[in-house]
Amino acid sequence: MPEPSKYIKSLIAVDCLIFGFENQMLKVLLIKRKLKPYQNEWSLMGGFLEGEESADESASRVLKELTGLDGIFMEQIKTFSKHNRDPTERVISIVYSSLIDISKFETQLNHEYEARWFKITEVPDLLFDHAEMITAGRNHLKKKAALQPILFELLAEKFTLPQIQQLYEEVFEANFDKRNFSRKLLASKLLKKLDEKDKSSSKKGAYYYQLDKQTNHYNFNILLNLAYSSL
Amino acid sequence: MPEPSKYIKSLIAVDCLIFGFENQMLKVLLIKRKLKPYQNEWSLMGGFLEGEESADESASRVLKELTGLDGIFMEQIKTFSKHNRDPTERVISIVYSSLIDISKFETQLNHEYEARWFKITEVPDLLFDHAEMITAGRNHLKKKAALQPILFELLAEKFTLPQIQQLYEEVFEANFDKRNFSRKLLASKLLKKLDEKDKSSSKKGAYYYQLDKQTNHYNFNILLNLAYSSL
DNA sequence: TCAAAAGTGTTCCTACTACACCCATGC
DNA sequence: GCATGGGTGTAGTAGGAACACTTTTGA
Numbered sequence: 343m344p345e346p347s348k349y350i351k352s353l354i355a356v357d358c359l360i361f362g363f364e365n366q367m368l369k370v371l372l373i374k375r376k377l378k379p380y381q382n383e384w385s386l387m388g389g390f391l392e393g394e395e396s397a398d399e400s401a402s403r404v405l406k407e408l409t410g411l412d413g414i415f416m417e418q419i420k421t422f423s424k425h426n427r428d429p430t431e432r433v434i435s436i437v438y439s440s441l442i443d444i445s446k447f448e449t450q451l452n453h454e455y456e457a458r459w460f461k462i463t464e465v466p467d468l469l470f471d472h473a474e475m476i477t478a479g480r481n482h483l484k485k486k487a488a489l490q491p492i493l494f495e496l497l498a499e500k501f502t503l504p505q506i507q508q509l510y511e512e513v514f515e516a517n518f519d520k521r522n523f524s525r526k527l528l529a530s531k532l533l534k535k536l537d538e539k540d541k542s543s544s545k546k547g548a549y550y551y552q553l554d555k556q557t558n559h560y561n562f563n564i565l566l567n568l569a570y571s572s573l
Numbered sequence: 574m575p576e577p578s579k580y581i582k583s584l585i586a587v588d589c590l591i592f593g594f595e596n597q598m599l600k601v602l603l604i605k606r607k608l609k610p611y612q613n614e615w616s617l618m619g620g621f622l623e624g625e626e627s628a629d630e631s632a633s634r635v636l637k638e639l640t641g642l643d644g645i646f647m648e649q650i651k652t653f654s655k656h657n658r659d660p661t662e663r664v665i666s667i668v669y670s671s672l673i674d675i676s677k678f679e680t681q682l683n684h685e686y687e688a689r690w691f692k693i694t695e696v697p698d699l700l701f702d703h704a705e706m707i708t709a710g711r712n713h714l715k716k717k718a719a720l721q722p723i724l725f726e727l728l729a730e731k732f733t734l735p736q737i738q739q740l741y742e743e744v745f746e747a748n749f750d751k752r753n754f755s756r757k758l759l760a761s762k763l764l765k766k767l768d769e770k771d772k773s774s775s776k777k778g779a780y781y782y783q784l785d786k787q788t789n790h791y792n793f794n795i796l797l798n799l800a801y802s803s804l
Numbered sequence: 805t806c807a808a809a810a811g812t813g814t815t816c817c818t819a820c821t822a823c824a825c826c827c828a829t830g831c
Numbered sequence: 832g833c834a835t836g837g838g839t840g841t842a843g844t845a846g847g848a849a850c851a852c853t854t855t856t857g858a
Contacts, residue, residue, distance in 0.1 A: 349621040351582040354654070354665055390580035394656040397665075421652045421667050423585070425625040434585055434628075434665070436652050485716070504810070521812070522848070529846095544809040546855040735837070752839070753821070760819095775836040776829035811854075818847075827838070 355435040356401040357388040357472065359419065359479040360409070362444040363496040366505075367461050368512040369444075370476060373408070374456040375469055379430060385469035386476075387455070388435070401438040408457060409442065410450030415495045416440040417486070420478050427471050435471075439479040441495035462512070487513055491532055494553055502540050502548035503527070586666040587632040588619040588703065590650065590710040591640070593675040594727040597736075598692050599743040600675070601707060604639070605687040606700055610661065616700035617707075618686070619666070632669040639688060640673065641681030646726045647671040648717075651709050658702050666702075670710040672726035693743070718744055722763055725784055733771050733779035734758070 360371040372384045389404040391397065397418065406412055419437045427433065444459070451457060460466065465476060487493050493509050494501075507523050527533065534554040539547030591602040603615045620635040622628065628649065637643055650668045658664070675690070682688060691697065696707060718724050724740055725732075738754050758764065765785040770778030 348623050349584055350623065352585055352622070353580055354583055391583070391654070392579050392581065396656065397652060397654040418651060420649060421628060423622070423628040423667070425627065436654070485720070489716070502810090519849075520810085521850085524811080525813095526847090541856090544855090545857045546808080546810050548810060733837090750822075751837085752823085755838080757820090770837095772829085776831080777827070777835080777837050778829075779837060805858105807856100807858090809855090812852090814850090816848085816850105818845105820845075821843085823841090825839090827836105829835090829837105831832105831834090 350432060353431065353433045354391040354397070354400075355388050355433050356391065356397055356404055357386040357435050357437050357475060358401055358405050358408075358416075359386055359437060359439045359475060360405070361439065361441050361462075361479075361483065361496060362447065362459055363509050363512070364444045364459065366508040366512070368509070369459040369461055370465060371408075371457055371459055372465070372468070373458075376455075380469055383469045384466050386437075386472050387457070390433075397436045397438075401436070405438075405440055408452050408455055409447050410452060411442060411447060414440050414442055415492065417482075419475075419482050422471050422475065424471070435475075437475045437479065439482060441483075441492065443496060443498055445498050483513060491530070500536060500538070500540075500550040500552050502550055504543070504548050505540075506551075581663060584662060584664045585622040585628070585631075586619050586664050587622065587628055587635055588617040588666050588668050588706060589632055589636050589639075589647075590617055590668060590670040590706060591636070592670065592672050592710075592714065592727060593678065593690055594740050594743070595675045595690065597739040597743070599740070600690040600692055601696060602639075602678075602688055602690055603696070603699070604689075607686075611700055614700040615697050617668075617703050618688070621664075628667045628669075632667070632671075636669075636671055639683050639686055640678050641683060642673060642678060645671050645673055646723060648713075650706070650713050653702055653706065655702070666706075668706045668710065670713060672714075672723065674727060674729055676729050714744060722761070731767060731769070731771075731781040731783050733781055735774070735779050736771075737782075 362369045362371060371387065373387050375381055375383050375385050387404060387408045389400060389407070391400045395403070398416075401416060401418075402412075405414060405416065416438050417440075419439050422435045422437065425432055427435070462476075462480065465473070467473075468476070487510075493506070493513060496509060497505065503524050504520075506527065507518060507520060510523070511517055532554060533551040536550040536552060538550045540550055541547040593600045593602060602618065604618050606612055606614050606616050618635060618639045620631060620638070622631045626634070629647075632647060632649075633643075633645075636645060636647065647669050648671070650670045653666045653668065656663055658666070693707075693711065696704070698704075699707070718741075724737070724744060727740060728736060734755050735751075737758065738749060738751060741754070742748055763785060764782040767781040767783060769781045771781055772778040
């Protein structure tokens with residue numbers, strides 16, 4: 343097709359916002375950019391669309407390249423398109439958000455990349471508009487998590503009630519009463535109590551729970567009101 | 574910059590999903606495509622990014638071109654990127670959703686385009702992946718409308734309670750009890766009752782209301798539970 | 805025995821649900 | 832005077848919010 347066109351053609355990037363939860367803190371995974379210019383600036387893990395890839399496919403590839411992980415919960419968040427967002431060349435970036443269980447990740451990390459987890463509250467200055475991307479992803483996560491039980495993606499298979507509560511408190515930037523929280527969560531019928539206890543964070547130990555795969559008609563509006571005020 | 578690159582460059586389209594509400598029905602505005610091939614297929618109103626436009630700017634321009642309207646509520650919904658979504662050329666499309674007051678629109682319509690409102694339930698076969706775009710936009714609208722009072726964008730400045738209720742019922746595909754509905758809505762402190770009545774749809778007439786601009790701390794969770802079951 | 809975190813129950817009150825009748829008007 | 836759609840009130844109940852003490856155990 344001839345191109346006497348006023349329409350622009352642009353590189354298409356995907357940037358992956360990768361959330362994790364560790365030591366009671368919500369974290370994001372950042373890498374140090376290898377390309378010049380802007381070498382060594384912290385940024386989201388990203389890449390460009392290749393060949394016949396869709397953005398979804400591209401994002402999965404990029405995520406796998408860094409973390410070695412497949413089949414991760416991933417969702418398109420927003421597309422960034424200011425003409426000079428990347429000063430070197432026009433690039434449109436489609437941002438994805440994924441939630442990973444940090445413990446799975448550690449073992450498979452690709453060490454070609456200098457990757458580091460940052461507390462969400464202590465993110466350094468970032469490349470281009472990546473800070474804005476994190477803000478967008480975080481807001482998205484709040485809304486999503488208020489409606490659906492996705493935060494479990496951030497936890498290991500077994501987890502304790504205090505852990506989940508910490509996670510919700512981090513995500514919603516709020517504090518919940520533990521009696522009300524556990525009552526509501528258990529009322530959702532999503533969890534199965536195990537016999538085992540986690541003694542790593544207290545002497546008494548906290549019971550492990552896991553997602554009950556049987557449950558198909560859970561009551562999740564249960565967490566909605568809880569979270570509503572921070573949306 | 575030299576391009577021995579495996580990375581693709583692509584045209585960037587914006588497609589505008591335009592919602593309206595008329596005769597108690599939720600509608601979308603579609604146009605007949607003028608370009609060949611696929612001439613005369615129904616599609617969303619769209620365009621390509623030009624020059625230094627961001628996608629937001631481009632979408633506003635496209636919307637204005639068709640409807641003549643400025644300053645309309647518009648929001649980015651999702652980006653579509655399958656490599657063959659447009660069989661003629663690789664095009665990434667960023668979809669926007671906007672809510673317009675049909676009555677304002679009618680007077681300003683650009684008649685270069687063959688545009689028509691379709692009931693949301695009676696959308697014809699559409700170009701490319703535009704049907705999927707409508708689905709995505711509609712789901713987005715539900716979620717958004719459950720959390721924020723945006724549906725008023727679809728109504729004229731003055732509207733009646735029965736009208737709003739119809740609108741909510743259309744959007745959420747649910748029926749609400751009118752006593753409960755009006756109680757909740759009025760409790761939100763969003764509305765100001767006018768002295769005037771709309772007699773167009775009943776003999777008794779229904780009072781007009783309008784948004785009360787004074788209200789800055791409204792209670793909108795009020796509509797959340799109402800809508801929750803259909804999210 | 806003490807410190808630290810886990811676990812649990814009750815009361816109050818708000819707010820949701822369900823439901824039915826009267827009102828105003830044009831014809 | 833009747834048909835049509837608009838407007839309103841109540842009783843029962845479920846569930847949210849606020850609140851404090853006991854339990855377990857390792858050091």
